[in-house]
Amino acid sequence: MNTLFTMAQMLNRALDEILKNDSTSILIGEDIGVNGGVFRITDGLHQKYPSRVLDTPLAENMIAGISIGMAMKGLRPIAEFQFLAFIYPALEQIISHASKMRYRTQGRLYCPLIFRTPYGGGVGAPEHHSESTEGIFAQVPGLRVLVPSTPTRAYALMKSAHLNNDPVIFLEPTRMYHSTKQSIPSSLSENIKIDQAIIEHTGHHLTLISWGAMMLEGRKIVAEYAKHNVSIELIDLVSLRPLDYQTILNSVKKTKRCVILSEAPKTIGVASEIITFLQENLFDSLLSPIMRVNADDHVIPYSKLEDVYRPNMLKISKVINKVLQWKKQYA
Numbered sequence: 269m270n271t272l273f274t275m276a277q278m279l280n281r282a283l284d285e286i287l288k289n290d291s292t293s294i295l296i297g298e299d300i301g302v303n304g305g306v307f308r309i310t311d312g313l314h315q316k317y318p319s320r321v322l323d324t325p326l327a328e329n330m331i332a333g334i335s336i337g338m339a340m341k342g343l344r345p346i347a348e349f350q351f352l353a354f355i356y357p358a359l360e361q362i363i364s365h366a367s368k369m370r371y372r373t374q375g376r377l378y379c380p381l382i383f384r385t386p387y388g389g390g391v392g393a394p395e396h397h398s399e400s401t402e403g404i405f406a407q408v409p410g411l412r413v414l415v416p417s418t419p420t421r422a423y424a425l426m427k428s429a430h431l432n433n434d435p436v437i438f439l440e441p442t443r444m445y446h447s448t449k450q451s452i453p454s455s456l457s458e459n460i461k462i463d464q465a466i467i468e469h470t471g472h473h474l475t476l477i478s479w480g481a482m483m484l485e486g487r488k489i490v491a492e493y494a495k496h497n498v499s500i501e502l503i504d505l506v507s508l509r510p511l512d513y514q515t516i517l518n519s520v521k522k523t524k525r526c527v528i529l530s531e532a533p534k535t536i537g538v539a540s541e542i543i544t545f546l547q548e549n550l551f552d553s554l555l556s557p558i559m560r561v562n563a564d565d566h567v568i569p570y571s572k573l574e575d576v577y578r579p580n581m582l583k584i585s586k587v588i589n590k591v592l593q594w595k596k597q598y599a
Contacts, residue, residue, distance in 0.1 A: 270451035270452075271451065271452070272449035272450060272451055273419050273449060273450060273451075273452050274419060274445065274446050274447075274448065274449050275416065275418070275419045275422045275440070275441075275444045275445050275446075275448050276307055276308060276309055276445040276446055277419070278419040278420065278422050278423040278450075278452075279309050279423065279426060279440065280308075280309055280310065280311060280312070280313070281423060282422070282423045282424075282426035282427050283295065283309070283310060283313060283346065283426065284312075284313060284316070285427070286346070286426070286427065286430050287313065287316070287317045287320060287321070290344060290430070292342060292343045292344045293320065293343070293344045293345075293346065293430065294320045294321075294322070294338065294343055294344070294345050294346070295310060295313065295317075295320065295321045295322065295345075295346050295347075295348070296322045296323075296324050296331060296335065296345060296346075296347050296348070297310075297323070297324055297331060297347055297348030297349070297350070297384075298323065298324055298325075298326055298331075298348070298349075298350050299350070300313075300314075300321065300322075300323060300348050301314035301321050301322055301323040302314055302323065305348065306350050306386075307386060307442070307445050307446075309348070309384075309440075309445075310348070327357075328349055328354055328355060328356075328357040328358040329357045329360065329361060331349070331358060332347065332358035332361035332362055332366070332383070333358075333361045333365075334347075335347040335366075335381050335383070336361060336365055336366050336369070336379055336381065338381070339366075339378065339379040339380050339381040339435075340369065340377050340378075340379065344380050344381065344430060345381045345382075346381070346382040346384060346430070347381065347382070347383050347384070348384045348385065349383065349384070349385040350385070350386075351385060351386055351387070351396060351397045351399075351442075352385045352386065352387035352388075352399050352400075352401060352402075352439070353395070353397065353399045353401075354385075355383070355385055358383075359404075362383065362405075362408075362411070362435070362437075363408050365379075366379045366381065366410075366411070366435040367379075367408050367409065367410030367411045367435060368410055369410075369435075370410070370433075370434070371410065378433045378434075379433075379434070379435045380432065380433045380434070380435075381436070382429050382430065382435075382436045382438050383435070383436065383437050383438065384438040384440060385437075385438070385439060385440065386439075386440050386441070386442040386445065387399065387400055387401075387402065387439045387440065387441065387442065387480070388439075388441050388442050388443060388480060388481050388531055389442070389443070389531060389563075389568060389574055389577075389578055390442065390443030390481060390531075390574070390578065391442050391443055392571035392574065393442075393571075394568075394570065395567055395568040395569075397442075398442070398568045398574070399568060400480075400530070400531045400532040400533070401532065401533075402415070402437075402439055402480075402508055402532060402537075403532055403536065403537040403538050405437045405508075405509065406508040406509040406511075406538050406541075407509075408509070410434070410435070411434070411435055411436070411437055411509055412429070412432065412434050412435070412437070412462065412463075412507065412509060412510070413436075413437045413439065413507065413508040413509040414429055414436060414437070414438050414439065414462055414506065414507055415439045415441070415479045415505070415506065415507075415508060416440065416441070416506070417441070417444070417478075417479065417480055417483035417484075417504050417506075418448065418483075419448060419449065419450040419452075420450055420452065420453075420456065420457070421460065421466075421504075422440065423456070424456075424457050424459060424460035425438070425460055425462060425506070427459065428459050428460050428461075428462050429462060432462060439480065439508075441480040441481035442481075443481040443484075444480075444481050444484070448484070460506070462506070462507055463507050463510050463512060464507070464512050464515065465503050465505050465506055465507070465511075465512035465516065466503070466504045466506055467501065467502070467503055467515065467519065468483075468487070468503065468504050469487075469490050469500065469501060469502040470501055471490070471499035471500040471501035471502070471523065472499045472501070472522060472523055473498050473499045473500060473523060473525065473592065474498070474499075474500050474501070474523050474525040474526065474527065474588065474591060474592060475500075475501045475503060475516075475519045475520045475522075475523045475525065475526040475527075476489060476490065476500050476501065476502050476503070476526075476527050476528075476529060476588070477503045477505060477516065477526065477527070477528045477529065477542060478503070478504065478505070478528070478529040478530065479504060479505040479506065479508065479530070479538075480531075481531065482529045482530060482531050482579065483502075483504055485529065485579060485580070485581060485584060486502050486504075486529055487502065488581065489581070489584055489585070489588065490502050492581075492585075493588070498592065500588075501519050501522070501523055503515065503516065503519060505538075508538050511542070513545060516542060516545070516546070517545075517546075517549060517550070520546055520550055520554075520558075521550060521553065524550075524553060524554055524555040524556075525554070525555055525556050525592065525594075526542075526546060526554075526558045526559075526591075527558075527559050527560065527561065527584075527587055527588055527591055528542050528543065528558070528559075528560040528561070529560075529561050529579060529584060530560065530561070530562050530563075530579070531562070531563050531578050532562060532563060533562060533563055533564070533565045533566070534560065534562035534563070534564070534565050535565050537562065539560040539562060540560075542558070543558045543560060546558050555594065555595055556590075556591045556592075556594030556595065557591075557594070559587050559590065559591055560587075561579045561583055561584050561587050562579065563577055563579065564577050
């Protein structure tokens with residue numbers, strides 16, 4: 269019987285191997301050392317590498333600044349922010365310095381670092397612990413923004429991000445930490461192309477694009493519509509900056525229909541950028557407008573209303589049905 273591993277366990281494994289194989293790597297963050305992190309991603313690592321898995325004060329701007337300084341001096345830091353909404357005090361360091369260092373110094377200095385943080389809802393936590401504001405970082409030149417959606421992808425993405433010389437925002441879907449499990453193949457890949465989307469399921473009636481925890485709903489939608497002979501192509505973006513425009517273009521050129529699924533607020537996000545790109549490049553060949561299913565433009569509500577606020581199967585199905593029936597109704 270195959271053992272199943274969670275995303276949290278595979279991230280822990282990746283960080284363990286990074287620390288073991290690279291003496292320039294160092295982990296810092298709030299409560300990541302002795303306590304092993306809020307979600308236990310760094311559990312046991314301080315005991316194995318006591319001088320390189322370090323607790324910090326509750327000072328996010330300091331965490332980012334120290335990480336940038338270490339990266340400029342030849343180390344490869346991996347810093348944790350406890351939640352995405354806690355990262356905002358560090359934006360000045362990340363956007364004004366980390367993202368611009370290579371350009372500013374004309375390639376003399378790099379910032380090979382990773383800023384990890386859980387993001388997204390679905391666990392019944394308050395608003396500061398459930399935000400999906402990845403679009404902020406996806407708009408910043410000089411950053412890479414990565415989002416895994418399976419335990420093995422989380423492992424491979426972390427290992428590959430560590431080898432990259434650009435600053436990386438590594439968004440870990442909170443809802444998937446301990447609920448998503450996967451058997452691990454004997455030939456586990458340690459590398460993944462961090463700027464390439466993954467076509468998880470091929471289809472020809474419609475392209476469904478998503479990332480992170482919303483891939484859970486995406487996979488359910490593909491399976492449900494297959495029962496009714498509707499073939500949906502499912503794309504996991506993996507990278508939000510840079511976007512893999514070519515994979516998106518090739519898929520929608522084939523299916524001529526597209527829906528983007530995201531738990532971020534609707535206005536001015538990653539989904540908006542994809543819609544604009546497709547309208548600019550495929551307008552004449554589309555069978556329907558490109559549509560999106562997002563969370564509401566509202567502060568994240570408390571847990572009793574969270575399932576209404578975020579995209580759910582009913583909301584997604586309504587939009588997909590509208591896209592599939594567009595020509596019949598409106599031609």
